[in-house]
Structure formats: C-alpha cells, structure tokens
Amino acid sequence: xxxxxxxxxxxxxxxxxxxxxxxxxxxxxxxxxxxxxxxxxxxxxxxxxxxxxxxxxxxxxxxxxxxxxxxxxxxxxxxxxxxxxxxxxxxxxxxxxxxxxxxxxxxxxxxxxxxxxxxxxxxxxxxxxxxxxxxxxxxxxxxxxxxxxxxxxxxxxxxxxxxxxxxxxxxxxxxxxxxxxxxxxxxxxxxxxxxxxxxxxxxxxxxxxxxxxxxxxxxxxxxxxxxxxxxxxxxxxxxxxxxxxxxxxxxxxxxxxxxxxxxxxxxxxxxxxxxxxxxxxxxxxxxxxxxxxxxxxxxxxxxxxxxxxxxxxxxxxxxxxxxxxxxxxxxxxxxxxxxxxxxxxxxxxxxxxxxxxxxxxxxxxxxxxxxxxxxxxxxxxxxxxxxxxxxxxxxxxxxxxxxxxxxxxxxxxxxxxxx
Amino acid sequence: xxxxxxxxxxxxxxxxxxxxxxxxxxxxxxxxxxxxxxxxxxxxxxxxxxxxxxxxxxxxxxxxxxxxxxxxxxxxxxxxxxxxxxxxxxxxxxxxxxxxxxxxxxxxxxxxxxxxxxxxxxxxxxxxxxxxxxxxxxxxxxxxxxxxxxxxxxxxxxxxxxxxxxxxxxxxxxxxxxxxxxxxxxxxxxxxxxxxxxxxxxxxxxxxxxxxxxxxxxxxxxxxxxxxxxxxxxxxxxxxxxxxxxxxxxxxxxxxxxxxxxxxxx
Numbered sequence: 001x002x003x004x005x006x007x008x009x010x011x012x013x014x015x016x017x018x019x020x021x022x023x024x025x026x027x028x029x030x031x032x033x034x035x036x037x038x039x040x041x042x043x044x045x046x047x048x049x050x051x052x053x054x055x056x057x058x059x060x061x062x063x064x065x066x067x068x069x070x071x072x073x074x075x076x077x078x079x080x081x082x083x084x085x086x087x088x089x090x091x092x093x094x095x096x097x098x099x100x101x102x103x104x105x106x107x108x109x110x111x112x113x114x115x116x117x118x119x120x121x122x123x124x125x126x127x128x129x130x131x132x133x134x135x136x137x138x139x140x141x142x143x144x145x146x147x148x149x150x151x152x153x154x155x156x157x158x159x160x161x162x163x164x165x166x167x168x169x170x171x172x173x174x175x176x177x178x179x180x181x182x183x184x185x186x187x188x189x190x191x192x193x194x195x196x197x198x199x200x201x202x203x204x205x206x207x208x209x210x211x212x213x214x215x216x217x218x219x220x221x222x223x224x225x226x227x228x229x230x231x232x233x234x235x236x237x238x239x240x241x242x243x244x245x246x247x248x249x250x251x252x253x254x255x256x257x258x259x260x261x262x263x264x265x266x267x268x269x270x271x272x273x274x275x276x277x278x279x280x281x282x283x284x285x286x287x288x289x290x291x292x293x294x295x296x297x298x299x300x301x302x303x304x305x306x307x308x309x310x311x312x313x314x315x316x317x318x319x320x321x322x323x324x325x326x327x328x329x330x331x332x333x334x335x336x337x338x339x340x341x342x343x344x345x346x347x348x349x350x351x352x353x354x355x356x357x358x359x360x361x362x363x364x365x366x367x368x369x370x371x372x373x374x375x376x377x378x379x380x381x382x383x384x385x386x387x388x389x390x391x392x393x394x395x396x397x398x399x400x401x402x403x404x405x406x407x408x409x410x411x412x413x414x415x416x417x418x419x
Numbered sequence: 420x421x422x423x424x425x426x427x428x429x430x431x432x433x434x435x436x437x438x439x440x441x442x443x444x445x446x447x448x449x450x451x452x453x454x455x456x457x458x459x460x461x462x463x464x465x466x467x468x469x470x471x472x473x474x475x476x477x478x479x480x481x482x483x484x485x486x487x488x489x490x491x492x493x494x495x496x497x498x499x500x501x502x503x504x505x506x507x508x509x510x511x512x513x514x515x516x517x518x519x520x521x522x523x524x525x526x527x528x529x530x531x532x533x534x535x536x537x538x539x540x541x542x543x544x545x546x547x548x549x550x551x552x553x554x555x556x557x558x559x560x561x562x563x564x565x566x567x568x569x570x571x572x573x574x575x576x577x578x579x580x581x582x583x584x585x586x587x588x589x590x591x592x593x594x595x596x597x598x599x600x601x602x603x604x605x606x607x608x609x610x611x612x613x614x615x616x617x618x619x620x621x622x623x624x625x626x627x628x629x630x631x632x633x634x635x636x637x638x639x640x641x642x643x644x645x646x647x648x649x650x651x652x653x654x655x656x657x658x659x660x661x662x663x664x665x666x667x668x669x670x671x672x673x674x675x676x677x678x679x680x681x682x683x684x685x
Contacts (some may be wrong), residue, residue: 391541393545400545407527410497410538411495413496413499413538414539
C-alpha cells in the first residue's frame, strides 16, 4: 500500500538523534508550563488526569495499537473502529524546534520541525505507532509524509484544493476509503460497519461534551480557563482512552455548570482564530488571559473547533458512511489550506455575534503562509464591521513575549477594556 | 492637581510632572541594568528638582517596556495609549494628528488616530532590532563614531548607496563590506538612515496614510532620520521639541484622567 504513494527505490534509512540536552529542555518547558497553570485560581478537580494525557508518556494498556496522525482532517473513527487508538502527532514544544532544524531546513514552520523531532528519538510517540496518516494540508506536511515514510508505514491523504462537494466529493470519499484499506492492511484487521458506527457514536458524544463545555464556560469564563479547556480537548486526541475521557469531561462540565453564569465579569471576551496552538506552546493563551481577556470561542483546529462538529450520517450503507466522514473531516474543516476563505470568515463573524465578543485575535505562526495570507482579508473584513482585530504573529520561542504583551495590552485598551 | 508620568523605556527613562496642564519638570536618564530602580530614583530627583515631595503628587502612571518594574503609581498603561494621549494634548487645534511614528530604542511603533484622537490602529516592529534606534546605534559603533557624529556624517553625504535593513546583524556585515570597498563613512551613515527610514515608512503605510504626521521618541531627535523619513513618506513630519517626553506626558495625562474619573464617581 505504501509503495503506491512512495517510491521505495529511494527509501533512505531513518535518522535518529538522541540529544539528551534537547530532551531535558523539552521536559523543562513542560514543567514550566505546568507550574504556570498551577497558579490559576479555578481549575477542575480532575485536571491532573487531562494533564497526564497531554504530557505523556502514552499509556498503552492491553497493547492497543496506535495510529499517529497529523491535522484535523483525518477521520479518526476509522482507527477506533479497527481497535486502534488515534494519536495526534502535532508538537508544540519549543525545545524540539532546534533538534528538528538539525535535520530539516530552518525555514520551515516550528510545528513541522518540532513534530518531526519526535520521530528522531527512540522512545518518541511516532516510534510506537503502527502507522502514520498525514493529509496534504500544507507544503510542509506533503513533504513530511514522504520523509516519515522511511520511519513508519505512512499514508498521505490527498485533500482537494477547494471545499466544493459537487466537484470533489467523489475524490475525497475515495481517499477516505483508501485510508481505511491501508489502516486495515497495516493492522491486519477487517473494518466492520458496526464498529465504525460505534466509533462515530463515540466521537459524536465527544462533540456533545465539547459543545456543552463551551456553552458553560462562555457564560462564565472564570469558571474554566481557556488553557485548561485546551488541555481537556487536546487530551482527547493525545492518545487517551476516549471512554475515560468522556467520563472525566462530564465531571468537569458538572463543575463548570455548577459555577453558573457570571454577571459581574469585567474581562474582554475575544474570539481566537488562526494557527494551531499545541500543548505546551500555550504562549498566546497565557498572554491573552494574563492581559485581562478571555477567549470565549475559537476556530482553532486544536481548540474547541476541532471537536465541534460530529459526523452526521442518516444512512448506514458503506458509501453513506464514507461520505459522512469526508463531509465532516474534509468539507467542514476550518483549515486555510482550502481555497475559499469565506466559510472561515463567516464562522468568525458568527462567533463574534453569538458570544458577544469585543474583538478577534489571530494567532499567526511564522513560516505558515496559509494563515498569514488570510490575515489580509480577515483584517479588512473585521475593520469594515468595526470589530477590533489584533494579529499575534510569532513562533514557538519566548523571546518576544514582552513585545506581544504590549501589543495585546494596547489592543485591549483600544477595545476599551484596559485600565 | 499635580500628576506624574513615568516612561520606562528600554534605553532611557523619562519623568514628567504636570500641574493643571503645565509641565513642571521633564527629566531623562539612561534606564541602565535595573530600570525599576532607575525609575524610582529619577522620580524622586524630579520631584526634588520641582521642589515637591511625593505627598504633593495626586496620581502617578507608569508606562513603557518597564511599566511593571517600578511600583510607583496608581496606573499602569501601555506606551501606545500614553503616546496617543500625549499627542492629543500637544496637537494644534487646526492641524489634527492622524499618524504618529514613535522610534524608540527597542521598538518602533506607528499609531493611527481617529478624529477624536483615539487609537484606531497601531503596529510595532517584529522581534528584532532592525527598524529601531538600536539599529543605528549598532552601526554607529561599527563605524567607530559617536551617535552624534554618525548623524552629522549622514547629513553631510551627497551620495545614495543601497543598504538593507532586514536584519541588524547582517547590516553590520554589510557595513564591513562597504568599509572594505573604501566607501566613505558619511555615505554609509546616510545609507543606514535611508534603510531604516524605508522600513519605518512601510510600517507607516501599512497602518495609516493620513496626515498630519507626528514623529516622537528618541529617534525623532535624529535630524538625519527625520529627513530620510520625510523623504520616504513624501510628507512633512511634525517633531515636537520634547519628542522624547510625549509618552511620559501622556502617562501623566492618563493619571490625571483616572483621578478625575475617581473624583467624579464620588
């Protein structure tokens, strides 16, 4: 199956680099972010469980095989249905950018570099994965697929350039089906329809809980920090047992709902949009909350948006299931790798109205032209509608924290909420 | 009512004392390694200079990069807001300011002000020295000139040579190359000013294209930079005589506004 995509004549031996100093730095970054979060006043009683999932190492009880994947355009239900556990391989650790740079070029986005660095260590998550699935969601991912194919059996899911179902649905469905065949082959298992339906039900339940949590915290953002919200969401795709996750998240919802809506909240409600924010690179989230604002909703593929939409299938035929998965993961994706920005702009404007947000913050990841290019129209459209907009363009490093703080504080002053 | 504004910048700290719209004192000193301590000391010195004590001051506001390093005031505000307040206070009624350029040691900021003088939009340089006062200081050092001589040399030049200002470190290497080719120092100094002015003018056009243009901060004291920027923007720039104190002045006004708000509430 892999040979169809990657010409094995030019396979090269995977490269490994065991840099203990880099590992120590990476662990330090995680520790510091955990300490930072420990200072938050209102945290769910069971947040430790979620932190354990995102920090790792992965709990591989009962030998459940792992399927590594990138981005939010991969139908993970297929992995669940095959008895495997999907694990997002996107990495947010700033200390791993440098080891990634030792192999790849420096002019590649920090997300691709740090994620690739996790392939280089003997006990990194990718080494534990039976296979890796990568969508063609950007140039870096396209080439990363080819590179990591030498490390693990890899499948590249070809995305259409436009979210136009009339033109591309057939192609997208064929890709999802092809991925399912690949995973079934690698795992040596047969995909059964009832297992796929059960997996769809499982992730639908996750969407329900994420929506409930979103509603509860929008009514009272002080009851749950957006950083804890992101940890909870990211725990669900960091390889956690999803049934356990549903149980733990239900407990969080009870706590947040019990806090009730806030009537005295003085902080500025913002919508966060832009590039993915992965644990432990919470710099943008730390800054927003420290400057006195709250993220009440987001369009991030690593935030609430990632789990917001369930897979909707009215019929249970195989073709209907493939179609439903493609509709959810490809045609409803908020990724700027798709041509039309209109759906993403509409979503942001809807969120501003729905959550009575007073401004929009875009997190721009350096060296990611897709998000960067969209800022032009986004800023113009928001300006026309008199919605305050701030662009936080940065990378994983911490050296510009204070400069970003000035920008954000000044932005909040212009919104009228600063002191 | 006496109010104070303390602007703790990356290079210099400025204190302004304001009484009923009149500046009582305006003092400046290098921020040094311990900007918080410098600010406290400078504030005390300024009070002494004006024959006042801390008790005489009704409200203090701190601003600038070190705004949280000194525990002086009742109010902490960003330099963006303080700058806008200072400009609004200083502008002539018949020539309202819509674009403010603030070139500091570490940051360059451009503010777009609306008709009421409120900040409509703003931009700051990315995380590097290119486009800031530090860039010129580094190049002056490389040419073994004092900053004043570096500016004087630039004004003397009659030749235009091309230089980049995308990175301060690379610019230093470029200077080495130019010196090796026996390019006169005055032309290199002029090219450095042109390069930074081109960069700043791009920032200006990105944020605002509406006059009048106001130029503040330490950079506004550099005549060669004022000239180069005016040329690049093809606009007259208004440079107030106390360009470096506008932000501290705005902070003092912010302190006053907050105090007045508090009095009104009572």
